[in-house]
Amino acid sequence: MKKYSELTTEELKKIKSELENKLKDLKALNLNLDMSRGKPCKEQLDLSMDLMSVLDKHSDLICKDGTDCRNYGQLGGIEEARELLATFMENKIENILIYGNSSLNVMYTMIMQAWVFGIMGSTPWCKLPKVKFLCPVPGYDRHFAICEEFGIKMINIPLSETGPDMDMVEKLVSEDESIKGIWCVPKYSNPDGYTYSDDTIRRFARLKPKATDFRIFWDNAYTVHHLYDEPEKRDHILEILGECEKVGNPDIVYKFASTSKICFPGSGIASMAASDNNIKDIKKHLKIQTIGYDKVNELRHVHYFKNLLGIKSHMMEHAKILRPKFELVLNTFDRELSDVDMVRWTRPHGGYFISFYAMHGTAKDIVARCKEVGVKLTDAGASYPYHKDPDDSNIRIAPTYPNIKDLEVALDVFTTCVKLSTINKMIID
Amino acid sequence: MKKYSELTTEELKKIKSELENKLKDLKALNLNLDMSRGKPCKEQLDLSMDLMSVLDKHSDLICKDGTDCRNYGQLGGIEEARELLATFMENKIENILIYGNSSLNVMYTMIMQAWVFGIMGSTPWCKLPKVKFLCPVPGYDRHFAICEEFGIKMINIPLSETGPDMDMVEKLVSEDESIKGIWCVPKYSNPDGYTYSDDTIRRFARLKPKATDFRIFWDNAYTVHHLYDEPEKRDHILEILGECEKVGNPDIVYKFASTSKICFPGSGIASMAASDNNIKDIKKHLKIQTIGYDKVNELRHVHYFKNLLGIKSHMMEHAKILRPKFELVLNTFDRELSDVDMVRWTRPHGGYFISFYAMHGTAKDIVARCKEVGVKLTDAGASYPYHKDPDDSNIRIAPTYPNIKDLEVALDVFTTCVKLSTINKMIID
Numbered sequence: 001m002k003k004y005s006e007l008t009t010e011e012l013k014k015i016k017s018e019l020e021n022k023l024k025d026l027k028a029l030n031l032n033l034d035m036s037r038g039k040p041c042k043e044q045l046d047l048s049m050d051l052m053s054v055l056d057k058h059s060d061l062i063c064k065d066g067t068d069c070r071n072y073g074q075l076g077g078i079e080e081a082r083e084l085l086a087t088f089m090e091n092k093i094e095n096i097l098i099y100g101n102s103s104l105n106v107m108y109t110m111i112m113q114a115w116v117f118g119i120m121g122s123t124p125w126c127k128l129p130k131v132k133f134l135c136p137v138p139g140y141d142r143h144f145a146i147c148e149e150f151g152i153k154m155i156n157i158p159l160s161e162t163g164p165d166m167d168m169v170e171k172l173v174s175e176d177e178s179i180k181g182i183w184c185v186p187k188y189s190n191p192d193g194y195t196y197s198d199d200t201i202r203r204f205a206r207l208k209p210k211a212t213d214f215r216i217f218w219d220n221a222y223t224v225h226h227l228y229d230e231p232e233k234r235d236h237i238l239e240i241l242g243e244c245e246k247v248g249n250p251d252i253v254y255k256f257a258s259t260s261k262i263c264f265p266g267s268g269i270a271s272m273a274a275s276d277n278n279i280k281d282i283k284k285h286l287k288i289q290t291i292g293y294d295k296v297n298e299l300r301h302v303h304y305f306k307n308l309l310g311i312k313s314h315m316m317e318h319a320k321i322l323r324p325k326f327e328l329v330l331n332t333f334d335r336e337l338s339d340v341d342m343v344r345w346t347r348p349h350g351g352y353f354i355s356f357y358a359m360h361g362t363a364k365d366i367v368a369r370c371k372e373v374g375v376k377l378t379d380a381g382a383s384y385p386y387h388k389d390p391d392d393s394n395i396r397i398a399p400t401y402p403n404i405k406d407l408e409v410a411l412d413v414f415t416t417c418v419k420l421s422t423i424n425k426m427i428i429d
Numbered sequence: 430m431k432k433y434s435e436l437t438t439e440e441l442k443k444i445k446s447e448l449e450n451k452l453k454d455l456k457a458l459n460l461n462l463d464m465s466r467g468k469p470c471k472e473q474l475d476l477s478m479d480l481m482s483v484l485d486k487h488s489d490l491i492c493k494d495g496t497d498c499r500n501y502g503q504l505g506g507i508e509e510a511r512e513l514l515a516t517f518m519e520n521k522i523e524n525i526l527i528y529g530n531s532s533l534n535v536m537y538t539m540i541m542q543a544w545v546f547g548i549m550g551s552t553p554w555c556k557l558p559k560v561k562f563l564c565p566v567p568g569y570d571r572h573f574a575i576c577e578e579f580g581i582k583m584i585n586i587p588l589s590e591t592g593p594d595m596d597m598v599e600k601l602v603s604e605d606e607s608i609k610g611i612w613c614v615p616k617y618s619n620p621d622g623y624t625y626s627d628d629t630i631r632r633f634a635r636l637k638p639k640a641t642d643f644r645i646f647w648d649n650a651y652t653v654h655h656l657y658d659e660p661e662k663r664d665h666i667l668e669i670l671g672e673c674e675k676v677g678n679p680d681i682v683y684k685f686a687s688t689s690k691i692c693f694p695g696s697g698i699a700s701m702a703a704s705d706n707n708i709k710d711i712k713k714h715l716k717i718q719t720i721g722y723d724k725v726n727e728l729r730h731v732h733y734f735k736n737l738l739g740i741k742s743h744m745m746e747h748a749k750i751l752r753p754k755f756e757l758v759l760n761t762f763d764r765e766l767s768d769v770d771m772v773r774w775t776r777p778h779g780g781y782f783i784s785f786y787a788m789h790g791t792a793k794d795i796v797a798r799c800k801e802v803g804v805k806l807t808d809a810g811a812s813y814p815y816h817k818d819p820d821d822s823n824i825r826i827a828p829t830y831p832n833i834k835d836l837e838v839a840l841d842v843f844t845t846c847v848k849l850s851t852i853n854k855m856i857i858d
Binding site: 293296 | 466468477490717719721
């Protein structure tokens, strides 16, 4: 079969007309499908229903240190929960803080604290003429939204299969004191599904930023979210805080995690790991901000998972549900788009997304066409600071929420629109 | 019996020596009692254990509008929870936002948003040379701690049985644009247990502050926390947001409430009520701050309480436990301190505290003496901005947490120390 690049304009026009007819038929179906957010599907949520009964009215809600989970207190979380999250995050229990239900909210809080109070005695960021963050792209839209809200200038950093462009990161942070942070999703990155290499992580640990209040915002959102039972060796990542400690740089990183996509999103527990100095600095502010988080929910999660093995075996059940969906996307792309040689896509082994790279200048058009036919995708450009994909190429595919049948139809719409937008662009160019 | 003021120095010295002997005996008991925080006691927590079973693994966690409580989304809370809190707060459902487990955290968030982003387009408070808050005193230490954290200058406003000194409030807010807020606990105030009069609340609604971004922080923490089954008429308060709307001043107030001292502190749901304009302004920022709060816990509370009547009858069970403790304090004070005519105390009909006013210049001494004998009280001065009680007189009595037996002993220590400190002060003066 000929590649699109090899076709004549006449041949392209013929295909175009076929595609337009097909799209008409698809439109007549009055679809209403949503592939826009990285939400778990119903079957995934059903996996965790026992969480609702693991504590009940007969349960002892007293912790081993005597803390009554029902009452006020225990800022930073109960010991049992910190223990569980410590093994999960591969950190020491004294470096763990447990928060409420949202790790995004914890990241926001860290930016807010730095903005208003500074970090470990530094000038509050709100008092500085300019604050900048490095943003590996494409990345997580909600990270970028936080920066935009605070007026933090975002600088794009290219992301590849081994992680962000570290030459660029090292150069920028060593030169510019107004660069205060970098957003990282080190494992199964959102949306590419890339996992940082050991070399990348070692270079992160050794960063020598000009700003003493520079922090790596290490959002390890998909740490146990493998699609295959035995995560391949290349999807293991080095534990960054330990690496930082090794090279005498322990304060440079804030690590974030949560159980949101492990059991119930929105009703999980979020946590953070950081150096002793950071924890001390953070708690100083946190104790003014709240009396404590939901300890009953912490205990609920401890009783439900018991230990890291409990979490891991639970995640294998998720993988069983998600694997066919990811494979359906990849197989459909392989089958339908192998001749469209100006597009490509990633093949993640975990996480919640597949990244699709359309022909430059067509992503917005594809998303708009899909929407017209009743298939909602993440907005083109959403994975870039200020919603600006310089190439208008990246589309985030979120296959987890729809069922297989809906996903099949949505992918039919998507691949049809990809081909049509590509041909249109080719003919115009 | 002669009053202390009528005794000669010799008579005082004789009593003093008896008191010192008594204190020695009490010290020998090696007590370790805590009357420092407004925490519910175990029996109160036990009242709500059914909350743990009202939802279980067989429950339908889908809301009436189709929202799956287990998944992401529904910023501002599920409709069922907003409905319950709307009746509870006496506001319209569209003016209610549901948050996480801590109303203190919601108040902090409101200050933070104003600090970083301003209110409805006003200059962010962090850009202003000076920001001030009015603080009715004595008041809630954690309110004042938030101001101190942000560097907001606090101005004391005398609080009486009808509420804050409104002449002073009206004058100050109309003259000084840097005054941006006032902290109010309008019902069973912390620590006096005073309830604002209708006239006070109407004057609040009619305030004409110079600052357009001035807000009344209306922390209605004890709205249903009556000590007697039939709350007396004078402990009913006017609904402030409605009063503000009536006089065309709807944006001036932020109302806060939570279920923390109704079921489990730390595992409840917090909420806020505000005008349409405020809600719109707040949500604009909130949607960056989090994806949503714990909806399963919201649904749990809805199923548990069902409606306002459910909350009210539940609170009558709390009253049965708390009433004897409050009465024990008051009876002990009446019995032991009626001759100490330079001290007084409040007689609340609800809430969590009794305010004790020692002879000027003795509060710190009393608290220190109690501590030495193993009875921990709230620090003297804690109920004042910057921990500075100008009279060194107020001591917050928190009788809810200890059991009756411990409370009896603690009160014996307390009244002994009060008498001793008073006599010492009298002799020195």
